Amino acid sequence: MANPTPVALLSREERALNIERAVLGLYRWYVDKSQAKRNWRVDAGFDWLSLRTDHAPDVMKLIEGYYAVEQYVPDYTGKGVNMLRRSYGRSQFQLRWGSEEAKHADLWRNALLFGGRWPIERLEQYDSDLRAASWELPWEDPFHIIFYTVFQELATKLNYANLARIAAGKGNGDDPGQHRDPVLLSMCQTIAADEAAHYHFHLEVGRIILYYSPAEALEAIEDVLREFAMPAQLIIPNWPEIQDAILRTGVYGPRIFFQDVLQVALSQLSAENRKLIRDGIRRMRAVPDENGTMHDTIAAEILDVPHLVTDVRQAFARIHEHEAATGLNIVNPTIFEPGPLHAFVARDPIPAPAEAPVIVA
Ligand SMILES: [Fe+2]
Ligand SMILES: [Fe+2]
Numbered sequence: 001m002a003n004p005t006p007v008a009l010l011s012r013e014e015r016a017l018n019i020e021r022a023v024l025g026l027y028r029w030y031v032d033k034s035q036a037k038r039n040w041r042v043d044a045g046f047d048w049l050s051l052r053t054d055h056a057p058d059v060m061k062l063i064e065g066y067y068a069v070e071q072y073v074p075d076y077t078g079k080g081v082n083m084l085r086r087s088y089g090r091s092q093f094q095l096r097w098g099s100e101e102a103k104h105a106d107l108w109r110n111a112l113l114f115g116g117r118w119p120i121e122r123l124e125q126y127d128s129d130l131r132a133a134s135w136e137l138p139w140e141d142p143f144h145i146i147f148y149t150v151f152q153e154l155a156t157k158l159n160y161a162n163l164a165r166i167a168a169g170k171g172n173g174d175d176p177g178q179h180r181d182p183v184l185l186s187m188c189q190t191i192a193a194d195e196a197a198h199y200h201f202h203l204e205v206g207r208i209i210l211y212y213s214p215a216e217a218l219e220a221i222e223d224v225l226r227e228f229a230m231p232a233q234l235i236i237p238n239w240p241e242i243q244d245a246i247l248r249t250g251v252y253g254p255r256i257f258f259q260d261v262l263q264v265a266l267s268q269l270s271a272e273n274r275k276l277i278r279d280g281i282r283r284m285r286a287v288p289d290e291n292g293t294m295h296d297t298i299a300a301e302i303l304d305v306p307h308l309v310t311d312v313r314q315a316f317a318r319i320h321e322h323e324a325a326t327g328l329n330i331v332n333p334t335i336f337e338p339g340p341l342h343a344f345v346a347r348d349p350i351p352a353p354a355e356a357p358v359i360v361a
Helices: 012-037 057-070 073-084 088-115 120-130 142-167 182-212 214-226 239-249 254-268 274-286 293-302 305-326 340-344
Strands: none
Touching: 012 088, 012 182, 012 305, 057 088, 057 120, 057 142, 057 239, 073 088, 073 142, 088 120, 088 182, 142 182, 142 214, 142 239, 142 254, 182 214, 182 254, 182 305, 182 340, 214 274, 214 293, 274 293, 293 340, 305 340
16 A cells, blocks of 8 residues: 555544534535425326326236335434434434335325225224334444444345336336336336435445445445335235335346345445455454554455445545535534545545635624
8 A cells, every 4th residue: 555644543532523413414415405406296206197007017016015114214214313322414314305205105006096096994094003013123333223224225226226127118018108107107216216315315325434434334235235124015015016016026036136126236336246345353352452443444355445435435525516515614613634545545636615604793
């Protein structure tokens, strides 16, 4: 490694504070962008009376399944908020994220009413069956939840994007054109864009956690991947028939998970090789490490550090751009502080931003 950049050691508390401040900055950027670009309306935003009412049973089963999964938004949001309530940025984001997910449930509900022509009694019964059980957090700490959500959001986005392909008449099987439906296409594209935004937000937070607390982050990634499953499958009473429709239509399955979710997300986290992660964690567990530096060194061998540093610097650049455009840089600038992994790159990919203007009283 040529000319490593010397950086100050960061204590556990300093690492946590840097993560906290960066997440807050990202949250402010996210809300602004989502309000400007993705503030769509469920009832008025689609031509519901033109939604086809003669979709194939498998397509209707997918819609039913997506409605079911999005039905647990009160649990996804509420339990997450309670866990994250001490973090301003993360708990505020959780509420915003939950409000976007709630619209997805409303959208699929309209699809069952308009497209499936479900009588309200049937829908009320399904709601009651679904809500008989509540979703529980798959992990009890914020790092694990972030990485779980990275993989989950990308997988969800792919489900919707693949149903969009079917609605565009480009799905698998004989005569894919028979499923063409512009309203369903528009619905799927709209919420796939939301899921992509959710994925990217969690990905950015995941990178920041990896950058400031690499050893703990890698442990969390490995734990999450060891037993990853999409949410709520065990509590949706008719999940087996939904799962069959998912596999038959090819919108999601093990191959998509490994190729398009696992590999893509790991690569975007700069942690491409899962075997390296496992071996590294074993080595970390074998050496004591009071101040974290020894484990940082092992993590630096696992991660593509220059790639990660570039991505983290770009995330901060985005935050700084938002703060400069809104004046937040004057009252509450998010300062980039080099983390432990900065010692393993030859040079910083992005020069430090200009000093924020000083307020004159
Ligand atoms: Fe959603
Ligand atoms: Fe989502």
